């Protein structure tokens with residue numbers, strides 16, 4: 176089996192030849208840190224946006240190389256080129272949301288263009304741009320069907336809070352539900368139009384990335400989630416299925432209070448299963464492991480930043496033992512490989528997946 | 538009775554109704570202090586406990602916070618002494634490099650609900666920003682961090698307060714997803730709180746312990 180077949184088999188909740196490996200998201204620092212083990216000439220750690228073209232090219236090539244060298248079975252692509260630089264510290268995306276660049280992670284949404292209903296009447300929504308799928312094109316050409324191609328699509332909650340501001344969105348759910356629905360509908364239209372482009376570009380797996388929980392609770396009440404978020408995300412799932420894609424739901428945090436809703440929405444996979452948020456592999460596997468593929472669970476909060484390679488090896492072994500039975504497991508960190516993770520530990524995670532992931536013949 | 542209704546209205550976040558009810562409480566001869574302590578503070582205690590127990594969610598906290606602020610705006614000018622800072626004054630912020638502010642804002646709400654005045658230094662706050670906000674009226678410096686990579690800046694902020702000669706006069710309280718009790722101890726913080734309701738209770742205790750020490 177190649178990586179793509181392995182991933183698609185696992186997402187069908189079936190058993191592949193071995194447990195597949197996947198990277199959900201990765202910042203510049205770990206690309207460069209891991210990359211130094213396999214190639215020379217990498218730039219120092221800095222924001223991708225601040226790199227020269229040749230540095231960007233080198234970093235992207237290294238990202239591909241990491242997937243090849245360590246047998247990562249799927250590649251995650253995301254929009255590039257959709258932002259314009261406002262000044263040294265700020266960028267703006269195609270929706271008109273402005274972001275502050277941060278040395279400690281992805282840019283953070285700060286300027287929200289649709290705070291009130293009157294902002295919406297003046298607002299022209301963006302049209303998805305084929306050119307922004309460049310990373311997907313590059314990955315498709317590089318991997319030639321050997322690896323499954325994933326795409327990170329921001330879901331309804333994230334798109335809405337970036338447009339409206341998080342606290343404002345939450346209050347508007349009480350004050351002006353119609354307004355929230357209008358904004359949500361607009362983001363849905365955008366996502367559905369982008370989906371068409373993604374299918375044409377050869378996508379295999381759509382990841383709806385829509386963080387909705389912290390380590391204790393959902394960020395909004397389950398009834399609000401159903402009404403304002405899941406109603407729309409679900410339509411993306413249905414559209415993607417019609418086009419033959421697999422769909423993975425990504426959300427941080429404790430998803431137990433929302434799990435039945437998510438299971439009912441038709442997702443093929445659930446990511447990233449944060450251990451600190453009660454998303455214990457054995458428990459989730461027992462609850463729904465026969466219905467949905469589980470992707471994630473290798474702790475990126477404490478273990479990958481501060482643990483030893485031996486501890487990482489052990490965590491992968493345990494996750495495979497708890498979640499691997501019968502297939503439907505993809506090993507991945509419990510969230511993105513963020514700037515705080517230790518590159519050696521990431522490599523230990525990759526290697527351990529190969530070491531323990533082989534299935535005995537069924 | 539009217540105080541109970543204030544308590545309930547707070548949870549529903551009805552800004553207009555809460556103003557009406559405060560008017561009714563005054564008509565019934567209650568003092569601003571009574572309305573504050575038995576209406577607002579009691580109400581925010583209930584809100585905080587429900588949040589802690591997962592019975593209500595962040596949006597409901599925001600709703601209650603809005604009603605509380607509306608009520609405080611009415612009551613503050615009428616309260617004797619230093620208005621809103623009856624319990625004490627707290628400098629609160631999310632540390633350098635860290636942009637997470639939802640938790641910090643909830644902590645601010647619960648502190649205000651207990652009668653503290655909060656000087657919010659915002660997100661991505663450099664140690665110097667905390668230092669600059671501290672003067673002799675401040676009892677507590679409270680810091681939030683959600684990232685493992687930014688939590689160490691709590692320690693650096695404490696060191697900066699020490700260098701500025703301010704550490705001995707204040708208590709330090711820390712929290713946020715990346716912080717544990719062990720970590721809090723290791724950087725020499727005086728208290729660690731796992732949630733916003735606890736933060737407010739801790740702040741009361743810290744101020745009480747400070748008064749005893751003096």
Ligand code: B12
Pocket residue numbers: 202277278279280281282283284341386387388389390427428429449452475476509510511512513514515595634635636637638639640641643644679680681682683684685686710711712713714715729730731732733734735736
């Ligand atoms: C929403 C969110 C974001 C939003 C923040 C929006 C905002 N305005 O705040 C955005 C998208 C911007 C974001 C960005 C990032 N995030 Co983030 N984010 C979250 C998420 C989903 C929820 C956090 C939250 O708001 N919780 C709700 C509040 C109410 O909880 P809380 O903050 O913990 O606060 C409570 C208590 O802790 C306590 N408390 C808080 N402060 C204080 C202070 C005191 C004194 C006391 C006593 C108590 C106290 O009281 C509060 C209420 O009860 C978490 C997921 C998770 N599992 O928690 C990740 C999470 C915190 N993020 C994480 C990461 C890695 C990032 C990024 C680095 C991602 C990246 N790869 O770029 C960037 C960093 C950006 C930056 N420079 O800061 C990681 C942190 C891992 C770690 N330990 O290092 C988490 C845990 C996700 C994960 N599992 O990996 N994020």
